[in-house]
Amino acid sequence: MIRIGISGYGNLGRGVELAVRQNPDMELAAVFTRRDPSSLKILTEGVPVYSLSDAAAHKDEIDVLIICGGSANDLPTQTPELAKYFNVVDSFDTHAKVPQHFANVDAAAKESGHTAIISVGWDPGLFSLARVISDSVLPEGASYTFWGRGVSQGHSDAIRRIEGVADARQYTVPVPEALAKVRAGETPEFTARQMHTRECYVVAKEGADKARIENEIKTMPNYFEPYDTTVHFISQEELDRDHKGIPHGGSVIRTGKTAGGMNHVVEFSLKLDSNPEFTSSVLAAFARAIYRFNSEGNTGCKTIFDVPPAYLSPKSAEELRAHML
Amino acid sequence: MIRIGISGYGNLGRGVELAVRQNPDMELAAVFTRRDPSSLKILTEGVPVYSLSDAAAHKDEIDVLIICGGSANDLPTQTPELAKYFNVVDSFDTHAKVPQHFANVDAAAKESGHTAIISVGWDPGLFSLARVISDSVLPEGASYTFWGRGVSQGHSDAIRRIEGVADARQYTVPVPEALAKVRAGETPEFTARQMHTRECYVVAKEGADKARIENEIKTMPNYFEPYDTTVHFISQEELDRDHKGIPHGGSVIRTGKTAGGMNHVVEFSLKLDSNPEFTSSVLAAFARAIYRFNSEGNTGCKTIFDVPPAYLSPKSAEELRAHML
Numbered sequence: 001m002i003r004i005g006i007s008g009y010g011n012l013g014r015g016v017e018l019a020v021r022q023n024p025d026m027e028l029a030a031v032f033t034r035r036d037p038s039s040l041k042i043l044t045e046g047v048p049v050y051s052l053s054d055a056a057a058h059k060d061e062i063d064v065l066i067i068c069g070g071s072a073n074d075l076p077t078q079t080p081e082l083a084k085y086f087n088v089v090d091s092f093d094t095h096a097k098v099p100q101h102f103a104n105v106d107a108a109a110k111e112s113g114h115t116a117i118i119s120v121g122w123d124p125g126l127f128s129l130a131r132v133i134s135d136s137v138l139p140e141g142a143s144y145t146f147w148g149r150g151v152s153q154g155h156s157d158a159i160r161r162i163e164g165v166a167d168a169r170q171y172t173v174p175v176p177e178a179l180a181k182v183r184a185g186e187t188p189e190f191t192a193r194q195m196h197t198r199e200c201y202v203v204a205k206e207g208a209d210k211a212r213i214e215n216e217i218k219t220m221p222n223y224f225e226p227y228d229t230t231v232h233f234i235s236q237e238e239l240d241r242d243h244k245g246i247p248h249g250g251s252v253i254r255t256g257k258t259a260g261g262m263n264h265v266v267e268f269s270l271k272l273d274s275n276p277e278f279t280s281s282v283l284a285a286f287a288r289a290i291y292r293f294n295s296e297g298n299t300g301c302k303t304i305f306d307v308p309p310a311y312l313s314p315k316s317a318e319e320l321r322a323h324m325l
Numbered sequence: 326m327i328r329i330g331i332s333g334y335g336n337l338g339r340g341v342e343l344a345v346r347q348n349p350d351m352e353l354a355a356v357f358t359r360r361d362p363s364s365l366k367i368l369t370e371g372v373p374v375y376s377l378s379d380a381a382a383h384k385d386e387i388d389v390l391i392i393c394g395g396s397a398n399d400l401p402t403q404t405p406e407l408a409k410y411f412n413v414v415d416s417f418d419t420h421a422k423v424p425q426h427f428a429n430v431d432a433a434a435k436e437s438g439h440t441a442i443i444s445v446g447w448d449p450g451l452f453s454l455a456r457v458i459s460d461s462v463l464p465e466g467a468s469y470t471f472w473g474r475g476v477s478q479g480h481s482d483a484i485r486r487i488e489g490v491a492d493a494r495q496y497t498v499p500v501p502e503a504l505a506k507v508r509a510g511e512t513p514e515f516t517a518r519q520m521h522t523r524e525c526y527v528v529a530k531e532g533a534d535k536a537r538i539e540n541e542i543k544t545m546p547n548y549f550e551p552y553d554t555t556v557h558f559i560s561q562e563e564l565d566r567d568h569k570g571i572p573h574g575g576s577v578i579r580t581g582k583t584a585g586g587m588n589h590v591v592e593f594s595l596k597l598d599s600n601p602e603f604t605s606s607v608l609a610a611f612a613r614a615i616y617r618f619n620s621e622g623n624t625g626c627k628t629i630f631d632v633p634p635a636y637l638s639p640k641s642a643e644e645l646r647a648h649m650l
Contacts, residue, residue, distance in 0.1 A: 018584035022464040098650050099643070124650045126458070129634055130593075131649050133451070136610040136637035137603075139347040185596070258606050259343035262599035267592075268455075271510070274587035278462075281583050285461040305635035305645050309454055312461035313630075318424070320630050324456050325423050325449045 002291045003029035004284070005062035007052060007082065009040060011246075012068035012091070015280025017043055023284055025314045029061050059085040064287040066090075068280075075118075076101060083108040083116045083301075087294045089287050091121040091279060098124075106301035115294040117302045120286045121279040122270055123147070127252045129304055130268035134254035138264060141256020142187040146179055146195060148172035150248025150275065158223045159200055162216050164208030167236060169243040171199040174250070182253045185263040192226040200224075200231045203239050248275040285312045327616045328354035329609070330387035332377060332407065334365060336571075337393035337416070340605025342368055348609055350639045354386050384410040389612040391415075393605075400443075401426060408433040408441045408626075412619045414612050416446040416604060423449075431626035440619040442627045445611045446604040447595055448472070452577045454629055455593035459579035463589060466581020467512040471504055471520060473497040475573025475600065483548045484525055487541050489533030492561060494568040496524040499575070507578045510588040517551040525549075525556045528564050573600040610637045 004020050006013045009031055020026045028047050033040050037049040050058055055065075065086035069075050071094045079090045083105050092101050101118055109116040119125065123145070131143055152172045159168035178195050181188055188194075200217055204210050214231045217224055234242075251269035258264065272278040286304070289311035293302065310320055329345050331338045334356055345351045353372050358365050362374040375383055380390075390411035394400050396419045404415045408430050417426050426443055434441040444450065448470070456468055477497045484493035503520050506513055513519075525542055529535050539556040542549055559567075576594035583589065597603045611629070614636035618627065635645055 015583070015585065021584050095650065099647050102646055119650050126462070126591075128650045129458070132634045132638055132645060133454070135649070136613075136634075136639075137451070137607045139606075139639075183596075185598075258340070258599065258602040259346050260340065260599065260602045262597075262602045264598060264603050264606075265596040266451075267594045267596075269592045269594075271508075271590040271592075272587075273510075273589060274583065274585065277583040277585045277587045278589050281464075281589075282462045288461075303646055303650060305638075305642070305649075306633045308631045308633050309457045309461075310630035313457055314461075314464075317630070320457060321427055321628055322424050324460070325420065325444050325453045325628060325630075 002026045003063040005065040007032040008068035011276040015277045019281045019284035056085045080104040080108040088116045110300045130252040134266040138256030143254045146174040147250040167203040169201045198227045198229040327351045328388040330390040332357040333393035336601035340602045344606045344609035405429040405433040413441045435625045455577040459591040463581030468579045471499040472575040492528040494526045523552045523554040571600045
């Protein structure tokens, strides 16, 4: 049994707790939290909750620690620090800072003899895999990533920071015509506006100026200005009733030509009812891979590009060859 | 530069020759044939053509040999024999005989210090990868493989063996309603008939009994009897004009639930204008991986499940992390 630890008990941490139950070779060994451990009630009976500041004392109780923190403030310090004591998995998703984060985690993991993997989930994660594999098998072509229809937490937060906004939910939506073109094997060059639209559901505070809020959303640089954005004002009740879920998904598509001039389209797509639950489930599978790497003495920081797919599966190599090939 | 050799110069061998041109780190070093080498005119100038029976004499000229033979009669003997002298890649696709073929190739490659990979292509191949990855990240669910719309060479050949048939082309077609159900997240149990239909375009010899031919096709066990099959009699001219291509493709779909009860759909799909050209392109990418394995002293037989995706790409690990994650 692989003894899994969870650091951070929000949506993602709870998702990992549930995912462990679906994997017959894993058990939950401990949850670490920055809150008062006695205040935290987890779903699994009999599993201890420890203070994150005491984590090092429990290093022998855990085979792989899945770090469920935020990429902006938590993971850049937590993952290298915890890699001193544990094999670790994180879902770091600030693309531009991956090389620095990788270097920090790699140094900590190598020095302590642990194995780490960063940026696991679906994007970065399974979508990154799809990009590398489809680029490699179709060297001449163009690659596209479409996201949605799904909730963008970052864009929803950006709306909530506007004065007069009580709550908000933002959906990223691929433009159907753009998707259709790429799936038909064309290789267009798109602007951001041509690939995605943004749908906003906003609860305004009483007396707030809705026209100003709508204008502030639509003109927000980077987040909304480069897109066709629609804003719907709704009540808190409607938001809670109709927009409670955190669905997401999308498609990585590569269209390319082989050297004989023939066209090919490779597509990997996801349709997820719960972004954090699916991400958690991916984290659990990669925890298995990291456990195996470390058992073989393969230490340091890895990414999803370094993992042989067989390492993700509880099945043996013989079973995979006989039944899955 | 990785020096690629090709054994067997049919559709697949020619496809590999073309694929090598799209990969900046590869060059074609030699072609091996069972025919008289002087009778073979290949597309690439200045590359030698050797008799396959002399292959061992040229072992130092080749880094990876891609074996483009048939699974029924060629590969079971050729791949283990050639693995004594070369790092090898094949596209062995007789699913039931994979364990035996793997054992034979593994023994030969280990003894000679070479690296081999078998069953590379899209199914077995990229579809197998999609099955293992999606099973691993969604342990509770159901997996489906739909093939087509595309030409099945085996089914076309089976029709051609019927008395009175001059030529034939068979398309495997997924049932749209079945695809739609699975994509909607349902987990139905299908019979073969419910997942695929078979469309046959047949050229009858002059005076042949078309009703008998149609009946023989539709009642042929395993090949056609378990499916709804339609038979269209056309002229040789129509067949040559409208059914010349060898398109194929399909989808691997897994629908599953995470432990919180949420539904997720993972799909990997291909739409290929030329089955052999795309397969060749996949073979070339995996030749790169096998070359790297062997350079690292990692010998013996591998499958697609053993290959870290980074090994498929000509890009460095740093580039992949910075730009593809």
